[in-house]
Amino acid sequence: MVLFGLLLLPVLLLLLLYFIVRPRPINIPIKNRHVFITGGSMGIGLAIAKQAASEGARISLLARSVDQLQKAKESICQAYEVEVSIFSADVRDYDAVERAINEAGSIDVLVVNHGVYYVEEFETQGLDVMKTMIDVNLMGSFNVIKAALPLMKDRKDKGPASIALMSSMAGQVGTYGFAAYSATKFGLRGLAEALQQEVLENNIHLSLIFPPVTETPGFEPARKTMPEITKIISSTSAGMKAEEVGKITIQGIKSGSFSIPCKLDGRALVIATAGLSPQRCFIMASLEVVFAGLFRFVALLLQWNWYGIIEKKKITEKKKQ
């Protein structure tokens, strides 16, 4: 009897969530569709492009450097028989972005991946550097989506479409040395949550990807200048290769996930920071409901650990002075 009761509760929870999760689950096809990737000329963006190409998508890449775009196109065309178009534009320049997108034609999957990161304590980082991150990462994403949305709504096949935004684990938890960067990535979450409510009727589905530190051309210089404390805290989650993040991104987009973690600890972080984000998968929704308290506890343990590290470092720094 007790056993029956114990089994009934989870079954009821699963059943209830199965019916109430909104938006409803969706699958977004990639094959033969037009995938437009900003920051697609290298790093994570190029890895996403290659994964999409391997699944038979038509690819468009946008970035600034024509040289780098050309190289990216060649490396994709060498490996896969797909159409690749390249567009040189700065995401901060709305007119240039609009021209590129209009030329590329109606988009089925828009991956807003471009981004810059300069890691430094708030006090020493210049306002100009902070503004650059906000302009590129945040306003640049607004520019791209603003320019693409009318065309996306007008797409011919009316099949499920995707807007995927590249956030970061630093967009789920504020991280030492990442004040401005974290702000831009947290900002993307607000954008995605709000926009999802507006474009669902157009069969457009939002995704946010949350990678840990990833080996890319852009990360090399960032690692060199990173504060010691940032290195320690960010290594809480092991680093990844761009190719792995590329695969997971396309997989996540296809399965219509709103939040796309990149590893198991990333999945735990999604649960710990679920808030009022949509969750389409009733099984994940059940895990969130059941494990919310436990993961909050783990989060508090992590904060205990991080603040301990910071305190120790500051004491040894003072002794050196």
Ligand SMILES: NC(=O)C1=CN([C@@H]2O[C@H](COP(=O)(O)OP(=O)(O)OC[C@H]3O[C@@H](n4cnc5c(N)ncnc54)[C@H](OP(=O)(O)O)[C@@H]3O)[C@@H](O)[C@H]2O)C=CC1
């Ligand atoms: N690497 C990491 O550790 C992590 C990265 N991320 C995020 O993933 C995304 C990609 O990062 P990653 O691959 O490392 O970056 P890279 O620096 O390796 O590549 C960045 C890409 O964005 C383009 N880009 C940069 N600025 C602009 C601009 N103003 N206008 C148009 N395109 C631009 C670059 O081309 P060009 O310079 O020619 O314009 C390039 O194609 C970013 O949003 C980043 O924040 C998230 C978590 C971890």
Ligand SMILES: CCCCCCCCCCCCCCCC(=O)[C@@H](N)CO
């Ligand atoms: C409850 C479960 C907790 C799971 C562990 C949480 C670990 C958080 C670590 C934060 C790391 C942030 C790295 C961002 C790197 C980045 O975005 C790059 N652009 C930087 O160069």
